[in-house]
Amino acid sequence: MGMTPVYICTGFLDSGKSTLVKETLMTQEWIDPGLTLLIVCEEGEVEYSPEYLKENDMVMLQIEEESQLNSTFFKNCMKNYHPAQVVIEYNGMWKLDTLLGMRYPRGWEISGIYSTVDGTTLDMYLMNMRNMLMEQLMESSLIIVNRCDRNMSRAGFRRALKVQNPMAQLIFEDLEGKIIEPSEDDLPYDVKGDKIVIDDIDFGVWYVDAYDHPELYLHKEIEFIAQVMLPRGIGANMFVPVRKIMTCCANDVRYYGYPCKITDGTKVKKNEWVRVRARFEYESVMYKDTKQPVLYLEELTPAEKPEDDVVFLG
Numbered sequence: 001m002g003m004t005p006v007y008i009c010t011g012f013l014d015s016g017k018s019t020l021v022k023e024t025l026m027t028q029e030w031i032d033p034g035l036t037l038l039i040v041c042e043e044g045e046v047e048y049s050p051e052y053l054k055e056n057d058m059v060m061l062q063i064e065e066e067s068q069l070n071s072t073f074f075k076n077c078m079k080n081y082h083p084a085q086v087v088i089e090y091n092g093m094w095k096l097d098t099l100l101g102m103r104y105p106r107g108w109e110i111s112g113i114y115s116t117v118d119g120t121t122l123d124m125y126l127m128n129m130r131n132m133l134m135e136q137l138m139e140s141s142l143i144i145v146n147r148c149d150r151n152m153s154r155a156g157f158r159r160a161l162k163v164q165n166p167m168a169q170l171i172f173e174d175l176e177g178k179i180i181e182p183s184e185d186d187l188p189y190d191v192k193g194d195k196i197v198i199d200d201i202d203f204g205v206w207y208v209d210a211y212d213h214p215e216l217y218l219h220k221e222i223e224f225i226a227q228v229m230l231p232r233g234i235g236a237n238m239f240v241p242v243r244k245i246m247t248c249c250a251n252d253v254r255y256y257g258y259p260c261k262i263t264d265g266t267k268v269k270k271n272e273w274v275r276v277r278a279r280f281e282y283e284s285v286m287y288k289d290t291k292q293p294v295l296y297l298e299e300l301t302p303a304e305k306p307e308d309d310v311v312f313l314g
Helices: 017-027 050-055 071-081 096-100 122-128 130-137 155-164 200-212
Strands: 004-010 036-040 058-062 085-089 108-118 142-148 169-174 195-197 221-229 238-246 253-256 273-283 292-302 310-312
Touching: 004 017, 004 096, 017 085, 017 108, 017 142, 036 071, 050 058, 096 108, 108 122, 108 130, 122 130, 122 155, 130 155, 155 169, 200 221, 200 238, 200 292, 200 310
Parallel strands: 004 085, 004 108, 036 058, 036 085, 108 142, 142 169, 195 221, 238 310
Antiparallel strands: 221 238, 221 273, 238 253, 273 292
16 A cells, blocks of 8 residues: 655635646646545635546545544545545645644655745735744745735745745745746845845855855855864865755755865864854865855854754755
8 A cells, every 4th residue: 555645735815726736736747647636625716627627637525614624534535535645725724733733544644735825915914914824834845925026025025934944945926927036135134235244044045145146245244153164184274164054854964164264373173153254255275177155264253052053055
């Protein structure tokens, strides 16, 4: 008996859940051949036509009350349909914990939680229903904010979300449904001035962006907290200020940082926590032909180890 994946799509009414199911989830190559059981927990605007359900080998069940979703219901689903996978289009006003704590039939396993947010109402939700919105998004691995005016400020929401759910992949779509490529306005810190202060939580964001877009940081002063690493053979006038970065999952945590040149004889001790002020340059260090971000130390002061010493890339 194989595993039956359960996919949960959540979001408030008319935030685009059915579109997410049809255009994103059901088009993935990991959707198994065989029957898909679709459990819809509210009546949305985009209906599933009988033709669509037939073409995609889907059976749709509609649920009116939250209390109908219980282990007996799912057991009956298993008995009656033996689905290859289950897709639950969940009601955004119901508690997600109900589904997460559910006793599912043997072999059923939650394999993905995806969320949609309507960009036109995002500010209103953040102001008036922030906790309710965040509660939905806390467990999501993918969050699509659709119908975004391209001028809306995305950084505030990205930041609020990343504090709650650092692992989520966040995608913004414009009014035409096209993905908005991240720009410097999406960064959680301001890169417009000559000095950039990187908060603890944002080290991973900066680490990736500095590699992809060094021109944003060139010749500027960067300030952040990090741990001193002295890799073998690095030379007396260099160290690497690093942070532990979780790349994809809890088992994959590594140290990342860029080499920092010491020009004034400052002494560093392995593993100590420091606040680094340095000038950002882009040049070759180890290998003649390869350029990379390099820091030139301006000031080093002792620092406290951050409360959470693991940061995230996203």
